[in-house]
Amino acid sequence: xxxxxxxxxxxxLYYITRELKDFLITLGNIGYDFTKVLFYIxxxxxxxxxxxxxxSRFAVDSLPITLTIVGMTSIIISMQIAPExxxxxxxxxxxxxxxxxxxxxxASIMAGFAIISMIGSSFASELASMSxxxxxxxxxxxxxxxxxxxxxxxxxxxxxxxxVVFIVAxxxxxxxxxxxxxxxxxxxxxxxxxxxxxxxxVRDIMIALLKSAFFGGTIALISCSSGxxxxxxxxxxxESTTRAVVWSFLAIAIWDYIFAALFYx
Amino acid sequence: MTIKVQNLTKTFDNKKVLDNISFSxxxxxxxxxxxxxxxxxxxxxxIISKLLSADSGKIxxxxxxxxxxxxxxxxxxxxxxxxxxIAFPLLERREFKGKYNKxxxxxxxxxxxxxxxxxxxxxxxxxxxxxxxxxxxxFARAIVTNPKIILYDEPTAGLDPVSSTLIEDYINQLKKxxxxxxxxxxxxxxxxxxxxxxxxxxxxxKIVFKGTTEEFLxxxxxxxxxxxxxxxxxxxEIKSTT
Numbered sequence: 001x002x003x004x005x006x007x008x009x010x011x012x013l014y015y016i017t018r019e020l021k022d023f024l025i026t027l028g029n030i031g032y033d034f035t036k037v038l039f040y041i042x043x044x045x046x047x048x049x050x051x052x053x054x055x056s057r058f059a060v061d062s063l064p065i066t067l068t069i070v071g072m073t074s075i076i077i078s079m080q081i082a083p084e085x086x087x088x089x090x091x092x093x094x095x096x097x098x099x100x101x102x103x104x105x106x107a108s109i110m111a112g113f114a115i116i117s118m119i120g121s122s123f124a125s126e127l128a129s130m131s132x133x134x135x136x137x138x139x140x141x142x143x144x145x146x147x148x149x150x151x152x153x154x155x156x157x158x159x160x161x162x163x164v165v166f167i168v169a170x171x172x173x174x175x176x177x178x179x180x181x182x183x184x185x186x187x188x189x190x191x192x193x194x195x196x197x198x199x200x201x202v203r204d205i206m207i208a209l210l211k212s213a214f215f216g217g218t219i220a221l222i223s224c225s226s227g228x229x230x231x232x233x234x235x236x237x238x239e240s241t242t243r244a245v246v247w248s249f250l251a252i253a254i255w256d257y258i259f260a261a262l263f264y265x
Numbered sequence: 266m267t268i269k270v271q272n273l274t275k276t277f278d279n280k281k282v283l284d285n286i287s288f289s290x291x292x293x294x295x296x297x298x299x300x301x302x303x304x305x306x307x308x309x310x311x312i313i314s315k316l317l318s319a320d321s322g323k324i325x326x327x328x329x330x331x332x333x334x335x336x337x338x339x340x341x342x343x344x345x346x347x348x349x350x351i352a353f354p355l356l357e358r359r360e361f362k363g364k365y366n367k368x369x370x371x372x373x374x375x376x377x378x379x380x381x382x383x384x385x386x387x388x389x390x391x392x393x394x395x396x397x398x399x400x401x402x403x404f405a406r407a408i409v410t411n412p413k414i415i416l417y418d419e420p421t422a423g424l425d426p427v428s429s430t431l432i433e434d435y436i437n438q439l440k441k442x443x444x445x446x447x448x449x450x451x452x453x454x455x456x457x458x459x460x461x462x463x464x465x466x467x468x469x470x471k472i473v474f475k476g477t478t479e480e481f482l483x484x485x486x487x488x489x490x491x492x493x494x495x496x497x498x499x500x501x502e503i504k505s506t507t
Contacts, residue, residue, distance in 0.1 A: 133343075134340040135340050135342055138334075139342075140315075141314050142354040143358055144357045144358055149357060
């Protein structure tokens with residue numbers, strides 16, 4: 001007599017249902033937390049001291065790793081493309097292409113990945129540790145809303161500082177691309193800058209800044225929500241942090257697609 | 266009557282953690298809530314402190330005051346020093362914002378630290394304190410708004426006997442200082458004996474004893490006898506999940 005529960009089909013269905021349930025619960029938590037965050041922001045209930053502190057973490061603390069990742073990526077891409085364009089006699093387009101790629105996509109996405117790894121994981125593990133050690137319960141009992149105290153400043157820091165990180169990252173990326181173009185395609189700095197201006201559009205910059213703000217807010221919200229809703233112990237803290245990172249990566253990929261479809265199709 | 270709990274029921278995953286619980290705590294009284302691990306003691310405190318909601322039942326409090334709670338592992342904010350931990354509600358709650366200047370806050374924190382015998386440690390962080398000191402800072406934080414209802418979740422857990430005695434003395438002292446009504450969740454006999462006026466014993470979510478501490482210690486209720494003598498034999502079954 002076959003026990004249905006032992007069959008592969010049942011176990012597969014059970015796994016899918018369980019993952020779907022976890023997915024919906026996580027989505028629900030994020031949505032609920034976002035509603036509360038919005039409520040506090042619209043009522044101007046923002047702790048300025050905490051906002052400044054989190055903004056400093058978001059931008060300044062993450063800058064070295066962000067610039068390294070963006071710079072390295074820019075160098076690698078330029079090393080591939082610049083010589084090929086030079087071979088085709090199209091070295092005058094190197095700066096323009098660098099600007100288009102960097103401003104439209106590379107700087108914000110790579111900075112986003114760096115921020116997720118460094119700041120997103122930190123937010124998630126911090127809040128998860130607080131949750132499992134009852135610090136968040138203590139806050140509630142003391143009648144201070146943890147969403148207002150912990151999540152609002154982090155969310156706003158992400159929205160405000162991510163565009164700043166994008167600007168610095170873009171500048172670094174374009175600088176690195178220019179340097180590599182000089183080395184590999186023998187392109188002078190003046191020619192590179194001249195070519196660069198032709199690829200810089202105010203519209204692209206504005207869209208990228210807006211997209212960065214969405215990235216920053218999303219990373220902060222997902223990371224905080226994941227950490228905040230943790231129950232259990234060290235294992236669950238690790239799982240929350242992983243979930244925060246994975247969901248953040250997916251979310252910024254989705255936002256990137258939405259922005260590309262809305263503005264560039 | 267300060268706290269009146271009526272017909273409280275709470276279920277987790279189809280298991281009744283609290284089953285039709287009713288009791289009251291009068292002004293200036295300390296109620297001990299005893300029971301095995303998993304009997305619903307901490308859940309009861311979390312419902313009274315509004316961290317959780319009950320499935321059914323009612324909780325009434327007659328005194329218009331904060332409900333303060335201390336946690337088993339202190340739950341101090343590890344990113345704040347002792348001063349900011351204690352002053353936290355006065356700094357962050359809307360009704361207190363701007364009410365006290367820096368000097369007044371310093372005085373209040375110093376006063377609360379003096380009550381728990383920890384003067385001068387305002388600049389230390391929780392990680393620099395012993396377990397007993399962390400508990401006392403937790404007490405100081407809980408009483409900073411002068412609450413009339415204080416809930417203690419296993420206040421002496423993990424402490425040596427001397428530190429436990431100190432904590433039990435502070436529970437009595439705080440009750441007198443604030444004229445507070447207290448509920449102490451514990452399975453330590455010394456805490457029940459030294460700090461509680463009356464006791465309820467929980468087993469599988471139900472109250473199996475309700476009475477004064479003297480009745481708890483000297484009565485012939487089989488549940489209390491088994492609990493006091495720490496015996497495996499008796500009406501209370503020790504499950505492998507507890």
